[in-house]
Amino acid sequence: xxxxxxxxxxxxxxxxxxxxxxxxxxxxxxxxxxxxxxxxxxxxxxxxxxxxxxxxxxxxxxxxxxxxxxxxxxxxxxxxxxxxxxxxxxxxxxxxxxxxxxxxxxxxxxxxxxxxxxxxxxxxxxxxxxxxxxxxxxxxxxxxxxxxxxxxxxxxxxxxxxxxxxxxxxxxxxxxxxxxxxxxxxxxxxxxxxxxxxxxxxxxxxxxxxxxxxxxxxxxxxxxxxxxxxxxxxxxxxxxxxxxxxxxxxxxxxxx
Amino acid sequence: xxxxxxxxxxxxxxxxxxxxxxxxxxxxxxxxxxxxxxxxxxxxxxxxxxxxxxxxxxxxxxxxxxxxxxxxxxxxxxxxxxxxxxxxxxxxxxxxxxxxxxxxxxxxxxxxxxxxxxxxxxxxxxxxxxxxxxxxxxxxxxxxxxxxxxxxxxxxxxxxxxxxxxxxxxxxxxxxxxxxxxxxxxxxxxxxxxxxxxxxxxxxxxxxxxxxxxxxxxxxxxxxxxxxxxxxxxxxxxxxxxxxxxxxxxxxxxxxxxxxxxxxxxxxxxxxxxxxxxxxxxxxxxxxxxxxxxxxxxxxxxxxxxxxxxxxxxxxxxxxxxxxxxxxxxxxxxxxxxxxxxxxxxxxxxxxxxxxxxxxxxxxxxxxxxxxxxxxxxxxxxxxxxxxxxxxxxxxxxxxxxxxxxxxxxxxxxxxxxxxxxxxxxxxxxxxxxxxxx
Numbered sequence: 083x084x085x086x087x088x089x090x091x092x093x094x095x096x097x098x099x100x101x102x103x104x105x106x107x108x109x110x111x112x113x114x115x116x117x118x119x120x121x122x123x124x125x126x127x128x129x130x131x132x133x134x135x136x137x138x139x140x141x142x143x144x145x146x147x148x149x150x151x152x153x154x155x156x157x158x159x160x161x162x163x164x165x166x167x168x169x170x171x172x173x174x175x176x177x178x179x180x181x182x183x184x185x186x187x188x189x190x191x192x193x194x195x196x197x198x199x200x201x202x203x204x205x206x207x208x209x210x211x212x213x214x215x216x217x218x219x220x221x222x223x224x225x226x227x228x229x230x231x232x233x234x235x236x237x238x239x240x241x242x243x244x245x246x247x248x249x250x251x252x253x254x255x256x257x258x259x260x261x262x263x264x265x266x267x268x269x270x271x272x273x274x275x276x277x278x279x280x281x282x283x284x285x286x287x288x289x290x291x292x293x294x295x296x297x298x299x300x301x302x303x304x305x306x307x308x309x310x311x312x313x314x315x316x317x318x319x320x321x322x323x324x325x326x327x328x329x330x331x332x333x334x335x336x337x338x
Numbered sequence: 339x340x341x342x343x344x345x346x347x348x349x350x351x352x353x354x355x356x357x358x359x360x361x362x363x364x365x366x367x368x369x370x371x372x373x374x375x376x377x378x379x380x381x382x383x384x385x386x387x388x389x390x391x392x393x394x395x396x397x398x399x400x401x402x403x404x405x406x407x408x409x410x411x412x413x414x415x416x417x418x419x420x421x422x423x424x425x426x427x428x429x430x431x432x433x434x435x436x437x438x439x440x441x442x443x444x445x446x447x448x449x450x451x452x453x454x455x456x457x458x459x460x461x462x463x464x465x466x467x468x469x470x471x472x473x474x475x476x477x478x479x480x481x482x483x484x485x486x487x488x489x490x491x492x493x494x495x496x497x498x499x500x501x502x503x504x505x506x507x508x509x510x511x512x513x514x515x516x517x518x519x520x521x522x523x524x525x526x527x528x529x530x531x532x533x534x535x536x537x538x539x540x541x542x543x544x545x546x547x548x549x550x551x552x553x554x555x556x557x558x559x560x561x562x563x564x565x566x567x568x569x570x571x572x573x574x575x576x577x578x579x580x581x582x583x584x585x586x587x588x589x590x591x592x593x594x595x596x597x598x599x600x601x602x603x604x605x606x607x608x609x610x611x612x613x614x615x616x617x618x619x620x621x622x623x624x625x626x627x628x629x630x631x632x633x634x635x636x637x638x639x640x641x642x643x644x645x646x647x648x649x650x651x652x653x654x655x656x657x658x659x660x661x662x663x664x665x666x667x668x669x670x671x672x673x674x675x676x677x678x679x680x681x682x683x684x685x686x687x688x689x690x691x692x693x694x695x696x697x698x699x700x701x702x703x704x705x706x707x708x709x710x711x712x713x714x715x716x717x718x719x720x721x722x723x724x725x726x727x728x729x730x731x732x733x734x735x736x737x738x739x740x741x742x743x744x745x746x747x748x749x750x751x752x753x754x755x756x757x758x759x760x761x762x763x764x765x766x767x768x769x770x771x772x773x774x775x776x
Contacts, residue, residue, distance in 0.1 A: 131724070175736070
């Protein structure tokens, strides 16, 4: 599904990612953990095609094809989805309008017919249930006036509607109270399928109590310094991130 | 101050007046004379005057405009008319009874062409035109001298207009003519109406519209006033609205300025005790178009409320001016006045001059103002693209969202749809998409 090879990325001339290697197979859930400033969010942004990053070395293959050359919308239509750490408020654009435009863009790419208003509403109502949102959210402007938890649920709603092949969840747990976290995690779990891959970028182990990953990687100073299974997250929970600096680059076994 | 254009209008008056409506009535003749005298002494505005600082009239002055000829063929009105509305249609500045529909007006509503009212020396009119000698606006003075047609709408006390009244001003064929339009709206106590002024040019052309609408709202009257200026890109449009409210009256103006080479739309409102006014405006300009909006709200008495939201979308090398003055007099305690002007620049060559002016002489008031000039937000664009919308569609969506905010505030559903359609065909970016698809 996704092959990241020796990915090096700079922003404003400063190296952020220094040779990331990661292989994600269909249906796998990978958690990428690390302290602040380790490059976690940069990795998520680069995969989704956000401006402001320069790839200085390496490559990213998505379904065997180079991903980095492609515009953000092309990636989205091909099934790459980024749930934003800070979902953007868009006054004047209703949630339902965006969902419909996005879904139809993706369906067109897949060679499917666009949904008409009735079919779309029936489709989206089902998806709303996954994140326990009521229909009033649809007519509101995208994320405007939403609470932190509502914004994150709205991201998962978009994911549910677009049915991506690869979902990257950037700090989707940050700022959530326990109830919101349960709802968000429940939504994500219901979207796990043998075909769909996910990358969870998170600072906290807490999320992984609810969404159990197949692999856990620790990112520090722009490199994956350790990879392991679920137990690695628990170890981090216990020891914190301070050991990383001592372990340094020597601890790096990058192969998941 | 004299210019060639001033001289042309002043010198042409003697000959033109005989053909202007109301020639038989002494007071009309006197009124027109006072208008031209006042215009002669004021002259065409220049950039040395504060309210014309950013708007040059050179392109307008260069042309020799004549009064429109009497017989013009009516262009097709498809798409210009408002469903379900009472309608008065003017072609090249002249009322066309044939194209109008006033059969369903309720009792208490009187709606006649201004030309007919002037011809008849209508007693309702005379009080609406006083104090021409003090007129400070040259275009209003010129309008008073030359006014050819328009509407006289009178609403009796308590009269409620069930459907909007559309005043449709259609530019017909012909070039270089000037229409001096004058609308007089007299709303009795607790009367209520929606009035939609629409200026359209289905066939294009270079012409000059000098339109002035005077409203007088008695106590408790409510007027919802939508003004759509959707003319040709080579047209000149100078629009004036003056509203004088009675106690507890409510006036809302929603201005949509979508076309014209040079467009100006001024609104002056005087608020009596407890009265309310809400002024919305949306202006679009591209290429080398120039739009200028100026509002002046006179909080003359206590407990009045005013709000203003003007938004502009500018592309190409367009230039926009917004100047909003809120004047709160010494006795106008408990005034609540808000003013906001937002501008979206889609090109580095577009320019905006935003000038909010608060003049507050009372001490117990709430007043707020602000102005912003910005571009499309890159994060919003990226967010939309990350959901599969291409860059062009994402930009269009954000531009629409910026504009729709104001259209959504139009209360009447039919009027809202009417404005949406006009706006949709004008928003920047459509051509680019069409070319890309070609």
